[in-house]
Structures are given as C-alpha cells and as structure tokens.
Amino acid sequence: xxxxxxxxxxxxxxxxxxxxxxxxxxxxxxxxxxxxxxxxxxxxxxxxxxxxxxxxxxxxxxxxxxxxxxxxxxxxxxxxxxxxxxxxxxxxxxxxxxxxxxxxxxxxxxxxxxxxxxxxxxxxxxxxxxxxxxxxxxxxxxxxxxxxxxxxxxxxxxxxxxxxxxxxxxxxxxxxxxxxxxxxxxxxxxxxxxxxxxxxxxxxxxxxxxxxxxxxxxxxxxxxxxxxxxxxxxxxxxxxxxxxxxxxxxxxxxxxxxxxxxxxxxxxxxxxxxxxxxxxxxxxxxxxxxxxxxxxxxxxxxxxxxxxxxxxxxxxxxxxxxxxxxxxxxxxxxxxxxxxxxxxxxxxxxxxxxxxxxxxxxxxxxxxxxxxxxxxxxxxxxxxxxxxxxxxxxxxxxxxxxxxxxxxxxxxxxxxxxxxxxxxxxxxxxxxxxxxxxxxxxxxxxxxxxxxxxxxxxxxxxxxxxxxxxxxxxxxxxxxxxxxxxxxxxxxxxxxxxxxxxxxxxxxxxxx
Numbered sequence: 001x002x003x004x005x006x007x008x009x010x011x012x013x014x015x016x017x018x019x020x021x022x023x024x025x026x027x028x029x030x031x032x033x034x035x036x037x038x039x040x041x042x043x044x045x046x047x048x049x050x051x052x053x054x055x056x057x058x059x060x061x062x063x064x065x066x067x068x069x070x071x072x073x074x075x076x077x078x079x080x081x082x083x084x085x086x087x088x089x090x091x092x093x094x095x096x097x098x099x100x101x102x103x104x105x106x107x108x109x110x111x112x113x114x115x116x117x118x119x120x121x122x123x124x125x126x127x128x129x130x131x132x133x134x135x136x137x138x139x140x141x142x143x144x145x146x147x148x149x150x151x152x153x154x155x156x157x158x159x160x161x162x163x164x165x166x167x168x169x170x171x172x173x174x175x176x177x178x179x180x181x182x183x184x185x186x187x188x189x190x191x192x193x194x195x196x197x198x199x200x201x202x203x204x205x206x207x208x209x210x211x212x213x214x215x216x217x218x219x220x221x222x223x224x225x226x227x228x229x230x231x232x233x234x235x236x237x238x239x240x241x242x243x244x245x246x247x248x249x250x251x252x253x254x255x256x257x258x259x260x261x262x263x264x265x266x267x268x269x270x271x272x273x274x275x276x277x278x279x280x281x282x283x284x285x286x287x288x289x290x291x292x293x294x295x296x297x298x299x300x301x302x303x304x305x306x307x308x309x310x311x312x313x314x315x316x317x318x319x320x321x322x323x324x325x326x327x328x329x330x331x332x333x334x335x336x337x338x339x340x341x342x343x344x345x346x347x348x349x350x351x352x353x354x355x356x357x358x359x360x361x362x363x364x365x366x367x368x369x370x371x372x373x374x375x376x377x378x379x380x381x382x383x384x385x386x387x388x389x390x391x392x393x394x395x396x397x398x399x400x401x402x403x404x405x406x407x408x409x410x411x412x413x414x415x416x417x418x419x420x421x422x423x424x425x426x427x428x429x430x431x432x433x434x435x436x437x438x439x440x441x442x443x444x445x446x447x448x449x450x451x452x453x454x455x456x457x458x459x460x461x462x463x464x465x466x467x468x469x470x471x472x473x474x475x476x477x478x479x480x481x482x483x484x485x486x487x488x489x490x491x492x493x494x495x496x497x498x499x500x501x502x503x504x505x506x507x508x509x510x511x512x
Contacts, residue, residue, distance in 0.1 A: 003085065007093035008100075011067055018063040019101050025059035028052055030109045033443050034116055037393060056442070060102055061143055065156045067097055068147035073205040074155075087206045098140065103132055110444045117445045118371065118379045119395040127396045127438055134440055137195035145198035148205040149214045166222060170229045181295030181312035181352070182241045186232040190225050197221030241295070241312065242352050242481035253291070253351065254284040255486040258325065273331040275498040278349070280486075282324045290356040290403065290476050292431060293317040297350040298330050300493065302343035308336050312352070318429045319353070332493070341494040349486045356401060356476035363473040367465055374473055377402050382465055383449060389428065390471070391449040396438035398446050401431045405472045406452060412468035428452040 012019070032052045071090060110128060111121045121128070146163075150156045198221070201214040258279035278298070285291055293315035300308045310330050317326055328349070363375050367390075371381045378394035390404065406426040428450035439446070452465070465471070 003089040004093045004096065007085075007090060008096055011070060011093065011097050014070060015063065015066055018059075018066055022059040022063045022101060023105060025052075025056045026105055026109055029056045029442070030113065033113055033445070037117070037391070037445075037447060057139065060139070061160070063101065064098060064140070064143045065147045065150075065153060067094060068144060069150070069152060069156070072151055073148045073209055074151045074211045091202075091206045094144075098144075102140065103135070106135075106442060107132065110442075113443055113445050114395060117393045117395070118373075119393075119445070124395050124444065128444060130438070131440075131442070131444065134191070135442075137191045138440075141195055141198035141202065145201040145214075145218060148202055149211055149218065163222075166226070170226065173230065180233050181314040186228045189232070190228050193221055193224050193228070197224075242483045252284060253282060253319075253353070253482075253484045255349070255351075255484075256281050257488055257491070272334055274334055274337040276330045276332055276337075276493055276496050277498045278328040278330070278347075278496055280326060280328060280349070282319055282326065282351075283322065285319060285321045287321045288358045289321065289479075290358065290429065291319040291353040292356065292429075293319070294352040294354060294481070296328055296352070298328070299348040299350070300340060300345045300491075301347075302340050302345045304343060306336075306340040306343060306345070308332060308340060315351075318431075320427065329498075337493065337497075341497070342492060344490040344492060346487065346489045347491050347493075349488075350483060351486065352481070352483045354481050355479045357479050358403065358474055358476050361475060365471045365473060367467055367469045367471055369467045374471075376475055377473065378446075382467070389449055389451045390465070391447070392430075394446045394448070396444055396446060398448050399430060399475075401429075401476050401478070402450075403427065403429050403474050403476055404450050404452070405474075406465060406469060407472070410470045411466070413466040426452040 029052050032049070036049070071085075107128060110131070114121045114124060142163075146156060146159045150159055197217050201217050204210050204214045204217070258281055295312040296315050297312050298310045300306075310332075313328075313330070315328075317324075365372060365374055365380075367382055369382065371379050374380050374392065377399050378392045380390050380392040383389050383391040404427065408425065430448055430450055438444075
C-alpha cells in the first residue's frame, strides 16, 4: 500500500498540467451540456457538441497515455524494472490515478448536471455506476491498452490515427450499404470484444511485458470488430420482421397513391442509382390508436417478367387516426430502372408498424414560461427558439411513449402574433426504442422534445404555444407489431422518379 501511495504522489507531481487540462475540458463539457438545454435562437454553436466531446476525449487520452508511459511497458529500456517495484503495485497506482482524476471528477460533474436539471442524484446512483462501468469498456480500457503497447507519445499518436482510420472506414461502409430496417444491433458485442482484448493486453503487459503478443491480441480484436460490423447486420437482417397481422383485433391499414407530377425530363442522371418517391395516404386506424412506422419494402413486377425488390428500409413516421400523407423514398439500380421505368408495373408495398393504444390516463399541464414538471415524462418548458414546441429533460431514460396534443380552442396566444393560430389540433409524439438500459454517454440527463405540428387540409401547420395554454399528455401502450401489404396495378415508376434539387416534404394529416 505504501508503494502504491508513493507512485500515486509521484504521478500527481509529474502530470499536474495534464490534470488541469482534463479538468478544464470537463468543465467546458459540463457548461455546454447545460447550455444545450436552452432554446436555440441561433446556430453559431452548431459544431460545438462534436468539438467539446472531442476536446474531452483528447484531454483524457493525453492524461492516460502520459501516465502509463511514465513507466513504459514497451521496449527493453524500462528503468523501473530495476527498482523494488511490483507490477501489482504499479498497476494499482495507475488505476487509482485514473479513478481519482477521470472518474471522480466526471461523477461530480454528473451529479451537478442532475441537480441543475432538477433530479435528485440519490435516486440515480445505480445508473451512475452503470455509466462508469461502460466507460471502463469504452474509452478508458482501450486507451490504456494502446498506451501499454507503445513506447512514447509519437507511437501512441500513430496508433490512435490507425484507430480513427478504421472507424472512418467502418462508418463509410455502413453509410454505403445502408442501415437495415430489421437487424440486431451489435454495439454491445463490439464493446464487449473491445473491453476483453484491452484487458488482456493490459494484463499481459504488466505481468509479462510481451509487447508483440499484446499487439497481436489488439489486432485480432480490431479484426473481430470489423467482422461484426460487416457481417452481423446482414446475417440478422429480416429476423425481426413482423408477421402478417390478423385483422381480428384492429381494422387493417388502408393506403392509396397520391398524384405525382411527371419528371421534367426523361434523361437519367449519371448515377448508379435512381431515386423514386412514392406518395401515399395511410388510413384505417380507429380512434384511440396510434402507429409507429418501422420499415417498408417495395416490390415491382412488369408484364414482361421484370422484377425488382428493395431491402427493408427504416421508416421514422408515426400515424394517427384519419389520413396520414407521406412520401416513401426508394433507390433503384440504374440498369434495373431503365428496364422497368416505362412498363405498367404491379407494385406491392409492405409496411411494418408498431400499434399503440391510447390509455385513458391523461395529464393536463398548463404551460408556463418557466420549467414545469410532467408526470412520467420529466421537466419541460416551452421552446421558443428556432422550432416552436416543447423541450424536456429526464434522468438517464427518455420516456417510453408520450403523446401530447394542443387544442386550438384552448390557445392563449393573442391573435395579433402573425396569424399563426392553428385551425386543427396540434400534436407530437416521443418514444424510446430501448428502455432497459440508458444510452451510452457521459451526461446522465437525456434531452428530447416534442415538435408539435398539425394539418389544416392544405399545408402543414406549426405550433404556437403561449404560457397558460393547456397541454394534454397521454401515454399510449404498446399493443402489438403488425405488417400490412398494399398492392397497386398499372404503375409506371417513371412517373414517380425524383427529379431536381431540393427535398421531399412529408405531410401529416390527422382527422379526429
């Protein structure tokens, strides 16, 4: 114990500049988190989240690398091996240093964020420990592992550059292939592999100082992560597709195609794929039910035997009783599109959704110009910045499912404010995809919002909420997952080809 304390004091004296740099970066991160909760009236700081997070990571990386390489484990010129210093004491001293100047300051910052957001930290201690356990997996143990197999800061920079290039390559591959709509996430598996190989490399270096073997272990771990990233989504795609629903519990969804203007010209861009936008109107949900889109798939068959089928494409859309207008985007290979573009095709659109039923429980909260609590949701306030709506904070978890609506007859906004009063009901929905464990991150406070919109029969409407307006919160319950298929004959895909610059506007209409 005396030896551990001696090494710890020596490291504090030697690395006090790195400690100050790390503390300053953490302070800036904490300030930015609190600032991000406020309404965004301008976007001059739109790049700050990535910058602040990167600065904090670099501060920790410099601190840990300098700490570990103070008694270098790579090479054959370690002076500390000639001292009466056991590897157990050395490792314990380094771990205690990281705990004291990385984990403890972060825990203090997290407690401060919880208090600032209005949540008692004493009720959240378990999830605080959980976040710090995840930090040991990523990024602390990988940084320590790279520091143990490199001799100096220059080698560590090269190793870090290699890791960054590997991550950039995997990200480029993911963006090129596309995100499957129904595939299991392998993030937890990659984190587990990364933690195991890092601990193995750290232990091998401190016990035996076998640098070559430790580097091979880390290389094998990197190869396993590449295989997991590239193979797991493709192998598990389709395993989570819901079966066709029986129509005994609920009326089946109905769909009709909306008119689409012809393209301005028949020439195809010199691209590998052609974008097709299918405008549809979805209806059939009875009153009291909601639906959340999960995935969509398009199949096209032509009379001459032409055939094309897309993958399951993620859909981030919610549907209300009444008519919901939306545009479905598909990318078709250029060679295939040239064969089927003018032929009258029979298309089949498969739609997978989650069905929710509105519970009788409803909470009416009167909006104020200050923060107000919403049961089962968090602390909320009116966001009067660049996007009118409601913004909320919650400890660790976003709410499972919250639906909020605003009745225009109950609005307290003066008519003189630009004539933006809605003619119909305004609504917004917030749901969480995974509620078993909190999302990975350094902040214990989850920030989310409700983008309230409506439809007056001609164009989308934005919300205009003023202090004193009643907000109706309800908590729909998940019923089941369903899959529906819509078939249309005599469709020429050329009529739905997307041409020109700009973006496709998705409209939502709710008739209640």
